[in-house]
Amino acid sequence: IKLLDGKRSQTVGILISSLHLEMKDIQQAIFNVDDSVVDLETLAALYENRAQEDELVKIRKYYETSKEEELKLLDKPEQFLHELAQIPNFAERAQCIIFRSVFSEGITSLHRKVEIITRASKGLLHMKSVKDILALILAFGNYMNGGNRTRGQADGYSLEILPKLKDVKSRVFIFHNKFP
Numbered sequence: 001i002k003l004l005d006g007k008r009s010q011t012v013g014i015l016i017s018s019l020h021l022e023m024k025d026i027q028q029a030i031f032n033v034d035d036s037v038v039d040l041e042t043l044a045a046l047y048e049n050r051a052q053e054d055e056l057v058k059i060r061k062y063y064e065t066s067k068e069e070e071l072k073l074l075d076k077p078e079q080f081l082h083e084l085a086q087i088p089n090f091a092e093r094a095q096c097i098i099f100r101s102v103f104s105e106g107i108t109s110l111h112r113k114v115e116i117i118t119r120a121s122k123g124l125l126h127m128k129s130v131k132d133i134l135a136l137i138l139a140f141g142n143y144m145n146g147g148n149r150t151r152g153q154a155d156g157y158s159l160e161i162l163p164k165l166k167d168v169k170s171r172v173f174i175f176h177n178k179f180p
Contacts, residue, residue, distance in 0.1 A: 031087075
């Protein structure tokens with residue numbers, strides 16, 4: 001006896017045949033938050049293919065109104081979805097297990113990126129050529145703003161000014177006055 005439409009029944013049937021797990025193993029893995037028995041890909045497939053509310057209503061109604069021997073006639077996908085729905089809060093539990101794994105992987109990835117940025121920052125901080133370039137930018141800035149009381153002879157500048165350097169334009173090359 002089929003309660004699901006043909007395509008949906010086929011999709012759930014394919015999932016069942018690909019699992020190679022007993023429902024009790026799936027239940028134990030969900031209850032114990034154990035992603036070694038049911039891997040994340042399988043758990044995500046179970047979550048995506050769980051019974052929708054309208055399907056669940058049909059299946060539950062059939063289970064409530066049918067006799068024991070009639071229940072055995074129910075197609076495998078419907079039986080599977082019913083058993084999956086018997087796991088309390090399956091959808092929420094599955095989402096939590098998936099989130100825990102994705103979060104852990106994300107933190108690990110983020111930690112590696114922070115380490116790379118930290119090493120690069122420390123390298124730049126101690127590199128003499130970077131210090132020389134920054135000193136040269138300060139000297140050029142002071143030279144270009146030499147006639148201005150508020151800007152000339154600055155002791156320093158903020159790093160936010162660095163991207164703006166590409167916009168500095170002049171008709172005269174800066175060394176033209178010094179070395180004509």
